[in-house]
Amino acid sequence: MHNLQKKKASVLALCGKGGVGKTSLSATIVKILSSDSNNKVLAIDADPAVGLASALGVYITKTVDDIRNELIQRVESGKTTDKAQMLSMLDYEMFSALEEKKNIAFLAIGRPELEGCYCQVNHILKDLIASVANNFDFVVIDGEAGIEQINRRVMAKVSHLILVSDASAKGINVAKTIKEVSDNAIDYKKAGLILNRLRSKMEYEKLVIPAELDCLGWVPEDETIRSYDIAGKSILEIDDSPAMLAVKNCLSEIGLLVTSGQKNSRKPAVALTG
Numbered sequence: 037m038h039n040l041q042k043k044k045a046s047v048l049a050l051c052g053k054g055g056v057g058k059t060s061l062s063a064t065i066v067k068i069l070s071s072d073s074n075n076k077v078l079a080i081d082a083d084p085a086v087g088l089a090s091a092l093g094v095y096i097t098k099t100v101d102d103i104r105n106e107l108i109q110r111v112e113s114g115k116t117t118d119k120a121q122m123l124s125m126l127d128y129e130m131f132s133a134l135e136e137k138k139n140i141a142f143l144a145i146g147r148p149e150l151e152g153c154y155c156q157v158n159h160i161l162k163d164l165i166a167s168v169a170n171n172f173d174f175v176v177i178d179g180e181a182g183i184e185q186i187n188r189r190v191m192a193k194v195s196h197l198i199l200v201s202d203a204s205a206k207g208i209n210v211a212k213t214i215k216e217v218s219d220n221a222i223d224y225k226k227a228g229l230i231l232n233r234l235r236s237k238m239e240y241e242k243l244v245i246p247a248e249l250d251c252l253g254w255v256p257e258d259e260t261i262r263s264y265d266i267a268g269k270s271i272l273e274i275d276d277s278p279a280m281l282a283v284k285n286c287l288s289e290i291g292l293l294v295t296s297g298q299k300n301s302r303k304p305a306v307a308l309t310g
């Protein structure tokens with residue numbers, strides 16, 4: 037077994053309505069946190085559609101779900117029955133599924149597990165993901181749209197819940213619901229809302245944000261993110277952009293990044309003209 041109890045990672049999970057920018061912001065956060073070469077960052081793609089892999093320019097060879105299916109096949113065919121053997125195989129497979137690029141590692145979860153069956157395998161995997169996370173300073177989880185994932189394996193150890201919404205009332209409402217479900221389901225330390233793709237400060241100021249959602253700031257509609265996405269380029273290649281600056285400020289607001297200056301969560305994360 038690896039040395040699994042080394043560090044206590046800050047585990048960030050990005051959740052929100054479909055299409056609001058969870059993957060783009062997750063990749064931006066990975067870029068920001070990993071720009072300090074002392075930080076070891078694990079990016080977890082918890083969306084079966086594996087968008088984070090392309091946003092980070094990673095090629096996936098194996099997902100956690102593939103590992104799970106292989107193990108289940110082995111159990112069913114009678115090749116693996118011993119729990120210790122099962123554990124060491126999973127431990128090995130999990131570390132070999134990590135794709136690494138300098139101080140960033142990447143793990144894709146794959147499809148959601150089927151309810152009710154293979155509980156033992158699911159529990160072991162959940163513990164293993166948590167153990168893998170202990171080898172990193174930061175874990176950034178790009179969540180699947182909606183609230184279903186809150187109770188699932190990757191969300192159990194979240195320390196920072198980042199709710200993402202666009203300017204729509206629907207998006208903000210989904211963020212509110214996710215927060216309510218999370219309050220009962222997970223033991224996070226801090227939660228905050230990031231408003232993404234806003235067109236102006238005026239748009240931000242007009243929004244009605246429920247009091248229970250602590251707004252960390254807003255991220256402008258950013259041409260760099262758009263054009264990189266269109267060209268299929270990795271967000272890790274973006275050195276600076278208005279969105280990146282805004283996300284940095286949001287990370288400071290939630291206490292994950294120490295920067296000079298801002299400490300007022302109601303202030304816009306970046307000033308736009310117009």
Ligand SMILES: Nc1ncnc2c1ncn2[C@@H]1O[C@H](COP(=O)(O)OP(=O)(O)OP(=O)(O)O)[C@@H](O)[C@H]1O
Binds near residue numbers: 058
């Ligand atoms: N700040 C931004 N400025 C410009 N474009 C953005 C911004 N944030 C996200 N986008 C674009 O919006 C689209 C949706 O973003 P993204 O895929 O990150 O959302 P998502 O919440 O992960 O979606 P899904 O729920 O489908 O996983 C993408 O085309 C992305 O390039």
Ligand SMILES: [Mg+2]
Binds near residue numbers: 059060087088178
């Ligand atoms: Mg996504």
